[in-house]
Amino acid sequence: MEFNRIPIVLKRYDFASKMNICQAHSKEIMSINGLIDSNELRGKALPWDLETFALFSCITIGENSDYKFEDRKGQKRFAEIINAIKAYIPPKLELTQGNKFLDNFLIVTGLNQFQIQEEIRYIMYRYNYIFNFSNTKVNLQQEFTDKFGCSFEEFKSFGFIIHTLLSRELNKPISQSIYDYIIEKYSRIIQHLTIERENFIGLQKKITEDITQYIYGFKYFYQYPFISYNQEIFLPLPHLIIRSVTSSLLFRLTEGNNKLRELFGKEVLESYILHLCNLSTWFDEVVDEYPYKYKKNQKRTLDIMIRKGNQCFMLDSKSMSPRISLRNLGEEDVEHTLNRIVESVVQVYRHITVRFQEEYYPFDLKVDFLRENIFGAVILFEDSYIRRENIMNKAAEQLDITIGTEDYKFLCSNIKLLSLYELEKMIFQKEDVFQLLKSNRQNENKWFDFTIMDYSKENDIEFIEEISQTVENMQEIIIQFAHELIERGLISS
Structure with a gap:
């Protein structure tokens, strides 16, 4: 399949199906500590491939058919699209030679691929320090609460719970009752992380003018992992949820200030x-x-x-x-x-x-x-x-x-x-x-x-003791959440 044909093909597929196939493959590459081992990524749709697919899926509006990716033909078509994304060379890389090609390649590859592979425990430790910082000159904890109306602790708990429930280690689908409980308990958090599809497209088109920029351009899924459309909320790329509740929140907190x-x-x-x-x-x-x-x-x-x-x-x-x-x-x-x-x-x-x-x-x-x-x-x-x-x-x-x-x-x-x-x-x-x-x-x-x-x-x-404590704190979040589910009869003890 040619790269420029991807929007034409995606117009035939139901939006919910596009979001669901994204989530299914995103879950396959998630582990408790971040992404699965790089050796295990071989042969899979890579994070940046899925992010590009999700971007195409959101921006390609006016679906005129209800084809599904869940059936055999749809899965084959999905693989063709991912292979087209993998094979595509953007013109700005194709037209450069020698050291200029290397310069550009390192920038776009590094920004697109390296950060997402960082370990969760280190990221959690960093942002726990940052968002709870206070001295005589700045109170970032208060700035955070004033901006978002809730504490970083709530964002952190929500993000890690979602990441854990969808990671490969758990290997179980979330029941509708558990999903509903999460939506109810963390409604304020989800509100900050959700964007209407139309608004997402408006933001995205300001920085990615055409499809030649879709692979390496910044994608607003990092800030808004939940996409709202036709009164449904979708989470196409759960592997980004930790970034959404850490580095992206800092960007949003300081943007324009x-x-x-x-x-x-x-x-x-x-x-x-x-x-x-x-x-x-x-x-x-x-x-x-x-x-x-x-x-x-x-x-x-x-x-x-x-x-x-x-x-x-x-x-x-x-x-x-x-x-x-x-x-x-x-x-x-x-x-x-x-x-x-x-x-x-x-x-x-x-x-x-x-x-x-x-x-x-x-x-x-x-x-x-x-x-x-x-x-x-x-x-x-x-x-x-x-x-x-x-x-x-x-x-x-x-x-x-x-x-x-x-x-x-x-x-x-x-x-x-x-x-x-x-x-x-x-x-x-x-x-x-x-x-x-x-x-x-x-x-x-x-x-x-x-x-x-x-x-x-x-x-x-x-590891130093502080990182061991961070891991214990993350485990406590999951244990506490499990107790809540047991008390409500949503899972058995």
Whole structure:
């Protein structure tokens, strides 16, 4: 089947059937911790394939037949559509060559595929901290309640209950009585996560102008997983429910509120990263940002400074999220994002090469750090997946550093761009961060990788106590919900 024929074919199918086939395949790829193992995804409709199918299904209005996907012919037709989606190459990728193709491919693939594969327990831990944060400058817990009229705890419980009930481990259909109870109990939550089909189309068409953008464009299912149509409510992509009650809520909370977004970056995100670093037992000292005076000028250190023995690690956080339009690969959007990240890299470089030890010294123990043992990182709240080499080369240009020189090698080997999720994984899994930094520094072939972790050791992981507690809290949500169902006679004990 040709990609551009998908809307024609979908017009013949009943809307409810399209939503149901989506949900059935979405459930197949869900596990309690997130998605099923990548090896098990082979041969299945992948999350991003299903998201594209769901987008076609919602936007293709005026169904003129009631064909069903549930019968054998319909299942065959569904497989043909998914294969057409898998095989399609958008023009913006098809028309680019060489490094430009790689640049664009990494951006759209990363934004489309990587975040959805993150582990639920880590995401829950992060947003539980964020949405319950309060200090003298910002009360995000109150901001959240004012915006949504209910607590994050309610969203979290609802999201995890839905995710668990539909995940592969449970392997049981939800009875209508249980479904009705969920709808009744969490009606306020569902209201915030539901959008009329017509309104969904209106929002979506503002950012995806034609079907060539359907695969990689942002999809509003992340914000509104429930679609209302003809007095029915559908959940086509349950694998997105956790994102809908975490990262998407933060976007909606801060959207159009620049002051709150700035406070989030300065107060909440910096506090969270400091909190993470203090959880590690590998560090000797962890110091947060402070003001200092140098030659009558008031200045500030980097956000977080870490010491282990005669090595140090200086962190600067970046709270920016990729523009929704970045997925459409507009040159202005790519350039804007690149420049923002380069600005942070330049700042970290200047701090660790000029200001640290010359203008300020944050640690209690006096150490004369060798240049090679001073590391820096920009911690990205959300990665944009712009090629690291492009970022470093532009940073070198702004710093007047010639490519290939010792200063350039130091820039690339000792300053890293790390996603917040990468930092979380290192801390939660008790990784020796400095060993990872040294290993990366010594291997020039890995300087521009998106990760510094060694994923060959994924089967030998030990978690910190806080993550074990998070898992226990998630289990408590399910246990409490089961008790409620038993009390109402909806399941047997």
